Amino acid sequence: MRVVQLIDSLEAGGAERMAVNIANLMSEIPNVNSYLVASRKEGQLKNKVANNVTYFFIDRKSIFDVKAIFKFRSFLRTNNIEIIHAHSTTFLLAILTKIVLPKIKIIWHDHYGNRAKDNKHFYFLFFASYFFKAIVSVNEALKQWSIRKLNCEEVYFLPNFSLAENVVEKTKLKGEDGKRIVMLANLKEPKNHLNLLKGFHLSVGIDKGWTLHFVGKFFDDDYFDTIKKYIESNQLSEAVFLYGSCEDIPYVLSQAEIGVLASFYEGFPVTIVEYGMAKLAVLLSNTIKIAGLRDNEHCISFNPNDEKDISNSLNLLLSNQKQLELLKTNLSTLVLDRFSKNQIAIELINIYNK
Numbered sequence: 001m002r003v004v005q006l007i008d009s010l011e012a013g014g015a016e017r018m019a020v021n022i023a024n025l026m027s028e029i030p031n032v033n034s035y036l037v038a039s040r041k042e043g044q045l046k047n048k049v050a051n052n053v054t055y056f057f058i059d060r061k062s063i064f065d066v067k068a069i070f071k072f073r074s075f076l077r078t079n080n081i082e083i084i085h086a087h088s089t090t091f092l093l094a095i096l097t098k099i100v101l102p103k104i105k106i107i108w109h110d111h112y113g114n115r116a117k118d119n120k121h122f123y124f125l126f127f128a129s130y131f132f133k134a135i136v137s138v139n140e141a142l143k144q145w146s147i148r149k150l151n152c153e154e155v156y157f158l159p160n161f162s163l164a165e166n167v168v169e170k171t172k173l174k175g176e177d178g179k180r181i182v183m184l185a186n187l188k189e190p191k192n193h194l195n196l197l198k199g200f201h202l203s204v205g206i207d208k209g210w211t212l213h214f215v216g217k218f219f220d221d222d223y224f225d226t227i228k229k230y231i232e233s234n235q236l237s238e239a240v241f242l243y244g245s246c247e248d249i250p251y252v253l254s255q256a257e258i259g260v261l262a263s264f265y266e267g268f269p270v271t272i273v274e275y276g277m278a279k280l281a282v283l284l285s286n287t288i289k290i291a292g293l294r295d296n297e298h299c300i301s302f303n304p305n306d307e308k309d310i311s312n313s314l315n316l317l318l319s320n321q322k323q324l325e326l327l328k329t330n331l332s333t334l335v336l337d338r339f340s341k342n343q344i345a346i347e348l349i350n351i352y353n354k
Contacts (some may be wrong), residue, residue, distance in 0.1 A: 002033045003083045003352060004076070006090045009041035012217055012245045013186060014160070014270055015088045015111040016045055018138075021163050021270075022085065022348065024050040025341055029349065035081060037072065039093055044247055048165075054079065063092060073101050083107060083133075083352055092124065095131045105133040107351065109158075110142050113267035114190075125150060134351055138268035140291065156351055159291070160270040161339045162277055170248040173255045174241050175211030181314075182256040182280075184249065184271045185263070187218035187242075192262040192285070192304050193227055197240060199302075199310025205318055206239050215252055217245040253278035257324065258317060261285055262304050276335030281327040283313050292338055298331045 003026055007019035019036065026034035027050050035054045038046075042057055049055050056075050060068035072093065076084075086094040087109045094106045108129075129135070129150035136158045137143040143157045173180055181200070185191040193214055200212045218224045231240050246252050253259065259275035260283045272290060275282050284293075285304040295301045302313040317324050 001031060001083070001349075001352060002035070002079060002081045003085055004035035004037055004079075004081050006037050006039060006084050006086045006094055008039050008088065008090055010038050010043035010045040011041065012044055014267070015109075016043070017048075017270055018109070018111065018160055019085075019087045020045050020048050021161060023053045024048075024163060025161075025345055026348070027052045029345060032349075033079070035079060037075065039068070039072075039090055044245055047247060060093065064096070069093070069096050069100065072097050076101060076104060085109060085136075087111065091128050091132075095128055098131055106131055107134045107136060108132045108152075109136045109138075110146065111138050111267045113139065113142070113263075114265040115142060115145060117265070122149070134354065136351065139289065141289065142267060154351075154354060156347070158344065158347055158351075159339055160268045160273060161341055161344045162270055162273040163341060164277070165250050167250050167254070168248040169251050171215075171243060171246045171252050173211075173213050173243075173252065175213070175239075176209050177255070178257060179208070179210045180213055180256040181205070181210060181258040181260060182213045182215060182253060183260045183262065184215050184253070184274065185261065186216040186245075187214065187224055187227065189223050190264050191216075192264055194223075194230065195304060195307050196260055196262040196310060197227065197230055197236075198307040199314060200240070201234060201236065202307060202311035203314040203318065205314055206236075208318060210239075210318060212240045213243065213256065214241070215243045215246050215249075218242065249274060250278065253280060256280055258283060261288060262302075262310065263288060264304055272331075273335050273339050276331040276339075279328045279332045281317055281324045282331055283310075283317065292334060293331075297327075298334055299327060 005019040005023040023036040039058045039060045058068045083105045084094045091108045129152045132152045134154035135146045146155045259280035266288045282299040284299040286301040303309040
């Protein structure tokens with residue numbers, strides 16, 4: 001079996017990380033040749049691609065870049081690839097390539113957690129879905145949306161997962177050991193760093209010596225400026241820290257006690273799996289729904305629009321060491337049981353073979 005993961009870029013985003021994870025996972029399976037293609041832009045995740053994954057960069061300049069289409073077709077034909085596993089918006093490139101290489105099969109992987117509400121790319125997807133052999137959704141709501149709205153008979157739910165990495169010790173978090181809160185997410189407005197920042201400011205955390213650490217790519221935009229100004233105007237520079245993208249995520253998380261995701265919406269955040277693997281206690285936006293993840297057992301949930309609720313949730317953990325340790329254990333056990341690479345590999349091979 002020859003399968004290529006197709007992704008728009010190798011920047012450190014959720015869909016991008018999953019494309020790399022799947023390519024690496026498939027390379028470990030006997031009788032599977034694994035390939036990874038970045039269509040538009042490379043990035044730091046290129047360093048995470050396993051040695052036995054064949055990697056190729058197309059350097060697509062526009063949506064209808066004819067040169068890029070035929071460059072991709074040539075790569076597929078040279079390597080006798082049978083399946084394109086197209087992540088997120090790369091479905092269009094996959095379809096344009098299928099027009100000039102009809103025998104190729106397309107499996108589309110939908111990572112966009114808010115699709116059911118804003119119908120992003122709906123009309124494109126409606127017609128595009130006639131070309132899909134199967135659809136993979138990162139949560140059950142997306143799966144049901146695809147079944148109702150699109151024209152593809154095979155629709156599957158596949159949870160995100162994380163692979164163990166060799167620990168590189170590069171990024172040293174500031175603050176006191178045993179009192180660090182981390183949020184792993186690129187600094188974009190839907191990730192809701194600002195309300196978490198406000199909630200932390202209201203909480204007992206600062207008085208107790210806790211620090212908040214934002215790890216993820218930031219952009220030179222109004223949202224980033226707003227966050228910086230809030231930190232500066234409230235004299236929080238010794239309690240809140242920004243690190244940008246980091247390549248040593250397991251080491252970063254090993255230095256924290258609590259992991260937070262405050263997003264207004266998500267598909268299936270692989271960050272939750274990484275928090276579980278790092279044995280962190282987790283505070284989670286109540287908009288994020290993950291099968292088997294129960295409030296007060298595996299995490300503490302909060303309303304992402306309510307900074308006071310965020311503050312109260314933080315206070316609950318910061319004042320209750322027993323609860324904090326219980327959440328760590330329960331989430332770690334859940335991740336190992338339900339989101340292991342072996343289970344994901346079996347499900348993916350079944351999807352590819354159908």
